[in-house]
């Protein structure tokens with residue numbers, strides 16, 4: 593699954609580049625949407641996000657592309673690799689700025705894990 597988002601001034605930190613918390617929210621959301629599409633009818637919650645390293649700062653006006661790919665299916669859980677690219681609309685190039693793996697667990701209405 594692929595999605596895009598425009599980085600706007602309200603997403604920036606006080607230094608003038610993208611606040612990492614916004615990026616993590618978008619990564620969590622895209623992983624949840626991808627998992628929910630592939631597991632219709634399942635109630636999914638995030639249990640883990642793997643290593644989080646911010647290596648590139650992202651500036652206002654950047655178009656970010658989010659690619660989510662299923663990397664593992666377990667008994668109650670499913671994991672997605674989410675890769676985030678900064679796209680240049682002028683040159684058509686894309687630079688990887690962030691990636692992590694998000695794991696979601698299927699739960700019942702009481703919040704107890706259940707098999708997928």
Ligand SMILES: CC(=O)SCCNC(=O)CCNC(=O)[C@H](O)C(C)(C)COP(=O)(O)OP(=O)(O)OC[C@H]1O[C@@H](n2cnc3c(N)ncnc32)[C@H](O)[C@@H]1OP(=O)(O)O
Nearest residue numbers: 624636637638639640666667668669695697699703704705
């Ligand atoms: C979309 C959102 O933002 S949801 C909001 C944020 N998330 C939450 O509030 C969830 C809070 N957490 C919970 O309620 C519980 O931890 C649960 C229901 C998710 C899991 O219950 P637990 O009893 O802790 O489960 P348990 O430790 O057995 O792990 C369940 C599955 O998660 C996997 N898992 C647990 N910890 C990790 C981890 N750190 N990394 C990767 N996978 C993990 C396990 O391998 C297992 O997978 P499997 O059944 O496919 O083998």
